[in-house]
Amino acid sequence: MYETSDIRKNVKLKIDGNPYVVVDFQFVKPGKGQAFTRVKMKNMITGNVLERTYKSGERLEKADMEERQMTYLYPEGEDYVFMDSQSYDQVRLSAEQLGENKFYLLDNLPVSILFYDGTPIGVTPPIFIELQVVETEPGFKGDTSGNIQKPCTLSTGLKTTVPLFVNQDEWIKVDTRTGEYVERVKK
Amino acid sequence: MPPAAPRSPIEVVRRQPPASRARIGGRVVATDDGADVRLGDGASGGGTALVHDVTGTLEVRCSPVPLLGSWVVCEGLWDGMRLIETACRVVSVPDGPFPRPGGDFAWAHAEGGRRLRNLLGRAAVLRAIRAFFDQRAFTEVETPLAVPSPGLDLHLDALEVVGAGAPRWLGTSPEYQMKRLLAAGLPRIYQIGRCFRRGELGQRHHPEFTMLEWYRSFAGMQEVMRDTEELVAHVARSLHDGATVVPAREGLLDLTPPWERLTLAEAFDRYAGTRLDDALASEEHFFRLLTERVEPQLGRGRPTFLTGWPASMASLARLDPQQPGIAERVEAFVDGMELSNGFSELIDAQEQRARLLRDQRERAALGKEVYPIDERFLDALSEGIPPSGGNALGVDRLVMLVLRAAHIDDVVAIPPARL
Numbered sequence: 194m195y196e197t198s199d200i201r202k203n204v205k206l207k208i209d210g211n212p213y214v215v216v217d218f219q220f221v222k223p224g225k226g227q228a229f230t231r232v233k234m235k236n237m238i239t240g241n242v243l244e245r246t247y248k249s250g251e252r253l254e255k256a257d258m259e260e261r262q263m264t265y266l267y268p269e270g271e272d273y274v275f276m277d278s279q280s281y282d283q284v285r286l287s288a289e290q291l292g293e294n295k296f297y298l299l300d301n302l303p304v305s306i307l308f309y310d311g312t313p314i315g316v317t318p319p320i321f322i323e324l325q326v327v328e329t330e331p332g333f334k335g336d337t338s339g340n341i342q343k344p345c346t347l348s349t350g351l352k353t354t355v356p357l358f359v360n361q362d363e364w365i366k367v368d369t370r371t372g373e374y375v376e377r378v379k380k
Numbered sequence: 381m382p383p384a385a386p387r388s389p390i391e392v393v394r395r396q397p398p399a400s401r402a403r404i405g406g407r408v409v410a411t412d413d414g415a416d417v418r419l420g421d422g423a424s425g426g427g428t429a430l431v432h433d434v435t436g437t438l439e440v441r442c443s444p445v446p447l448l449g450s451w452v453v454c455e456g457l458w459d460g461m462r463l464i465e466t467a468c469r470v471v472s473v474p475d476g477p478f479p480r481p482g483g484d485f486a487w488a489h490a491e492g493g494r495r496l497r498n499l500l501g502r503a504a505v506l507r508a509i510r511a512f513f514d515q516r517a518f519t520e521v522e523t524p525l526a527v528p529s530p531g532l533d534l535h536l537d538a539l540e541v542v543g544a545g546a547p548r549w550l551g552t553s554p555e556y557q558m559k560r561l562l563a564a565g566l567p568r569i570y571q572i573g574r575c576f577r578r579g580e581l582g583q584r585h586h587p588e589f590t591m592l593e594w595y596r597s598f599a600g601m602q603e604v605m606r607d608t609e610e611l612v613a614h615v616a617r618s619l620h621d622g623a624t625v626v627p628a629r630e631g632l633l634d635l636t637p638p639w640e641r642l643t644l645a646e647a648f649d650r651y652a653g654t655r656l657d658d659a660l661a662s663e664e665h666f667f668r669l670l671t672e673r674v675e676p677q678l679g680r681g682r683p684t685f686l687t688g689w690p691a692s693m694a695s696l697a698r699l700d701p702q703q704p705g706i707a708e709r710v711e712a713f714v715d716g717m718e719l720s721n722g723f724s725e726l727i728d729a730q731e732q733r734a735r736l737l738r739d740q741r742e743r744a745a746l747g748k749e750v751y752p753i754d755e756r757f758l759d760a761l762s763e764g765i766p767p768s769g770g771n772a773l774g775v776d777r778l779v780m781l782v783l784r785a786a787h788i789d790d791v792v793a794i795p796p797a798r799l
Binding site: 198219220221222223224225226227228229231246248249 | 533535536579580581582583585663664667668670671672675693695711718721772774
């Protein structure tokens with residue numbers, strides 16, 4: 194259990210049976226009055242934002258979250274299958290649960306799977322992964338500044354932008370937190 | 381007007397006529413080894429150091445260029461723009477890279493040195509407060525911080541002092557001691573001092589903060605309100621070249637007296653969507669509505685005095701002789717922020733004892749620490765104090781207001797998290 198004084202950004206709470214992560218909080222107290230903590234939090238499954246005000250000293254349930262290192266295996270229908278390389282346990286996540294992260298699933302990619310009360314609810318890929326450019330306008334040789342970008346499509350279907358000097362079939366490093374180009378890599 | 385801040389050496393130099401000799405001390409915050417062609421003054425073998433003191437930086441041409449972060453004393457020729465032909469004596473050198481990440485210099489100088497400037501602004505606010513009260517023949521007093529009773533307010537918890545030889549706590553307000561000074565024969569007093577409230581930490585709260593408290597004899601709540609609005613307008617004028625209109629969260633805030641007077645009942649009708657009497661059915665419900673719906677709307681565009689507090693929340697205020705259900709208590713709100721809490725003081729010793737006993741019972745019922753009753757305070761009341769008005773105003777919040785800072789951390793010398 195948490196107390197209101199334990200509330201910090203990124204603390205995970207169980208509210209009405211759902212996992213929430215604290216995105217902001219504020220201590221409020223009239224000089225001569227009762228103290229409260231106003232908490233803004235995000236549902237870790239739906240992404241919905243909730244605001245609640247708790248009386249100081251009120252106890253809040255911790256969300257039982259666990260992260261396990263697993264490997265991505267293959268897509269199956271609408272789902273994506275992952276395996277725990279130690280126990281060989283397999284879990285499935287839907288495309289909806291994966292969101293943008295489905296564009297980073299390379300075969301045998303080591304990922305971290307987030308479990309809530311024992312149920313998988315999301316995946317965190319490595320921060321940087323390398324993907325091939327499958328479609329983009331031809332590059333301009335002279336430009337190496339990287340200040341101007343053009344749209345492109347990557348091997349997994351991810352659409353992003355790259356500097357003008359990047360050509361089709363070349364490989365680039367992508368930041369999976371933002372989906373943005375980091376640098377060109379030689380393969 | 382408060383006395384002007386002393387000028388820093390760099391300011392003095394800037395006012396000197398060109399071609400005069402000048403001497404400054406400060407810290408080297410940037411260096412250039414002389415390769416920079418923009419200087420173009422033909423000087424060779426030297427470079428430029430940017431030397432910082434509290435009000436700004438000065439360019440210094442010297443050879444050799446001191447190490448970044450060194451403290452230096454520089455003597456050179458002022459050419460109207462910078463010091464040239466300067467001899468720099470290094471008096472202290474940083475041990476390691478400069479500025480140290482997370483260090484005090486980096487923290488104070490982040491965001492263009494905003495926090496350092498805020499400390500200068502804070503000093504100006506303190507000077508303005510003292511000038512205001514001194515002009516009105518108030519006596520500045522200092523009462524002890526470690527006291528035998530920190531106050532019995534239900535919602536204030538104190539920090540205990542260990543090793544004092546007697547039960548002592550750090551005061552949550554200097555109220556008891558200041559009222560003893562009224563009994564002692566000082567009719568107008570003010571104090572700028574530290575108060576301590578356990579567990580209060582947030583954007584507008586520190587467990588240790590600065591309170592301005594003043595008492596005016598032969599007066600009551602009406603005079604307290606006038607003192608408050610005149611004081612805040614005076615502080616604003618002192619910091620904003622005579623202006624009493626300052627920027628707010630949204631738009632402008634006009635601090636010119638007189639401020640709006642609003643009763644708690646009117647405020648609830650206007651902002652809470654519930655009548656005050658219904659809200660008061662549960663104390664928790666009342667404070668929820670007050671903090672969530674009412675307070676954020678108070679004092680926007682123009683400050684508000686909130687009056688008409690129910691007798692159950694009288695604290696140390698006397699009850700209105702015409703309406704005994706109402707306490708003569710007033711809180712000032714500025715731009716959605718509580719700034720002060722004042723009373724027509726309760727001066728009846730018996731009534732005061734009854735309230736303190738009730739406060740003790742309520743604290744016990746909630747399982748909270750029950751602090752002793754300050755008998756010397758009650759003695760002072762029974763010996764007699766004149767009818768008086770008093771107010772307690774959060775100085776950190778006043779500084780936030782006139783310097784437009786959103787977080788109390790940004791207006792104090794060292795915030796709790798950096799201790």
